[in-house]
Every structure is written in structure tokens, then in C-alpha cells.
Amino acid sequence: MREAVDFLEALHDNNNREWFNANKPFYKRAEAVFVEFVAKLIDGLGEFDASVRGLQAKDCVYRIYRDTRFSNDKTPYKTHFSAFVAPHGKKSGYGGYYVHIEPTEDGLIGYSMLAAGLVMPEPIVLRSIREEILDNGREIVDAVDNSNGFTVSVYGQLKRTPQGFPSGTEFDHLLRLKDACTEKRLSKDDILSDGFLTQVLDDFRSIKPYLDHINRAVQYAHEEMMR
Numbered sequence: 418m419r420e421a422v423d424f425l426e427a428l429h430d431n432n433n434r435e436w437f438n439a440n441k442p443f444y445k446r447a448e449a450v451f452v453e454f455v456a457k458l459i460d461g462l463g464e465f466d467a468s469v470r471g472l473q474a475k476d477c478v479y480r481i482y483r484d485t486r487f488s489n490d491k492t493p494y495k496t497h498f499s500a501f502v503a504p505h506g507k508k509s510g511y512g513g514y515y516v517h518i519e520p521t522e523d524g525l526i527g528y529s530m531l532a533a534g535l536v537m538p539e540p541i542v543l544r545s546i547r548e549e550i551l552d553n554g555r556e557i558v559d560a561v562d563n564s565n566g567f568t569v570s571v572y573g574q575l576k577r578t579p580q581g582f583p584s585g586t587e588f589d590h591l592l593r594l595k596d597a598c599t600e601k602r603l604s605k606d607d608i609l610s611d612g613f614l615t616q617v618l619d620d621f622r623s624i625k626p627y628l629d630h631i632n633r634a635v636q637y638a639h640e641e642m643m644r
Contacts, residue, residue, distance in 0.1 A: 418454065418608050421447045422520045425496055429521040432492040444481075451498040451518065452478060454614065459502055461618040462514060466625060468504040468632070469513070476506035496524040504632065510542065510639075511535070512597065512631040514621045520605055529608055531617060533567065533624040534598035534631055545638035546597045547582055549630055554588035560627035565620045567599040567627070597631050599624055 424447035428437070437444065455474040463470035477500045485491045496519060503513025512535035519529050538546065550557060561567055575593040578584035582592050601620060607613060 418450060418518070418613060421450045421454075421498055421518060422605065422608060423447070425498065425518065425520050428494055429496045429524065432494055432496065434493055437494060448481070448498075451500075455500045455502070455516070457614055458500075458514075458516065458617060461614065462502055462621060465622050466628075468511075469502050472502060472506060474500070477502045479507070496521055497526070497529075510539065511635050512628050514628070516617065518603075518608060520608070529603040529605070530600050531567075531603060531620055532570070532598055532600040533621065533628050534570075534596065535635065536596045536598050538597065538635070539638070541642060542635055542638040543595065543597075544581075545634040545641070546631060547579065547592050549634035549637075550588050550591045551582065551586075553630060554586070554591060557591065557627060557630050558588070560624070560630065561599055563623070564599070564627065565601070565623040567601045567620070567624045569594070570596060570598040570600050572596065597634075599627060 424443055427440070427443070431437075452474045455478055459469060459472050459474065459477065479495075479499045479501070481495050481498070483493055483495055485493065498518045499516060501507040501513050501515045503509055504511040507513070512533070515532035517526060517530045517532070519526055522528070535542075535546075561569055569591070571590070571594065573595045574590075575595065578589055578592050586592070607616065610616070
């Protein structure tokens with residue numbers, strides 16, 4: 418992963434088309450390193466999660482090119498590599514396993530991380546997830562607590578329990594979430610270690626019980642939409 422990290426650090430300091438085009442071979446080598454990692458990750462995930470077997474890296478890896486049409490930030494490239502391994506691919510609407518490699522501190526997130534879950538679900542899916550929390554909140558909390566250091570992401574949390582759901586339960590903090598996502602920070606040393614892939618797979622295996630709850634709720638919502 419060294420070449421991927423080196424490229425991203427260099428891109429951070431030279432985020433313009435002239436530099437990028439002049440260093441296209443550097444980018445291609447770095448991209449190939451990350452894509453190969455994702456391909457191996459998919460194979461490893463498939464050993465304990467049948468829902469992602471058969472995916473290819475291209476189904477999961479995000480482009481490095483930024484959409485700047487509606488942003489005040491006109492830098493043309495992301496300064497991270499990322500991939501989302503979810504059933505049927507990154508655009509399926511299912512929860513999945515997310516890898517984010519960002520070695521600099523002032524990029525999109527500001528750190529590298531693993532995540533598991535679903536961000537910005539459709540309203541009917543979010544309602545189904547909240548119903549899953551009401552039914553199995555203790556199992557969901559235990560799944561996170563028993564993982565290898567994942568924590569629930571509270572970004573964008575509502576101030577009150579959403580309408581239609583009871584307030585005052587021990588799972589209010591989960592019901593107020595607009596996403597259903599857990600995360601674990603990574604250090605640069607983590608990424609560059611020889612055992613990085615093995616550790617990522619161990620971490621994702623540990624959080625799979627949480628993801629199973631999320632995707633069960635997603636499936637219920639999809640079935641409801643098809644009626």
C-alpha cells in the first residue's frame with residue numbers, strides 16, 4: 418500500500434490537472450495497488466459473507482475524480498482512495514464494508530478508516546432500520562460493543578426521537594441517527610503494515626453481526642417497495 422499512500426500525499430500537495438496529467442503513470446501504479454487490495458478484500462470477505470461473493474473490484478471502487486459542479490471547492494481530485502463492498506455493488510442501497518485511505522489530515526474526512534453499514538438510506542429503508550432497532554436494539558448494541566473497536570457514527574444525529582417511534586427507550590441514540598454506520602479509525606502505520614489485509618478482514622468479520630441487522634432491514638424495505 419506504500420505506493421498508494423505516497424501518491425495520495427503527493428496529490429494533496431499538487432491537486433491540479435497539470436500535475437496529475439504529468440504524473441499519470443504514478444497514479445496508475447497507485448490505483449492498481451488499491452484495486453488489487455480491494456480484489457483480495459472481496460475474496461476474503463466472501464469466505465464469511467456470501468452476499469458479496471462474486472463481486473469485482475470495479476463494482477466497489479470509487480473514482481478519484483471529484484464532481485465540482487455544485488461545490489465551492491474546485492480541486493479536481495479526491496485525496497483518498499475508497500471502496501464500498503456491498504451486496505450487488507456500491508450503488509445497490511444495501512449496507513456494506515467501506516475502506517477509506519486518506520493519509521492527510523485536511524481531506525474529505527481527515528483520516529483513514531474502516532466503516533460498516535449504510536449512509537443516507539432512503540426514507541423507507543431508514544424507517545425499516547429504526548424498526549429493526551426497536552425489535553433487536555440490544556443485539557445491535559452488543560454487536561458493536563463486541564467488535565474490534567468499531568463505534569457508531571453519530572454524524573447528523575437528530576435532536577429528538579423521530580415521529581412515530583417511542584422516546585425514552587435505551588436505544589434513543591440509535592433511533593435518532595439518520596445513517597446506520599459504524600467506523601474504526603486507521604493509522605498510517607496500520608495501512609503500511611504487512612498484515613493490513615488480514616487485520617481488515619478480521620475487523621470486518623467482527624462487525625458483520627451488526628451489518629446483518631442493517632441488511633435484514635434493507636431487505637424488508639425492498640420487499641415492501643415491491644408490493
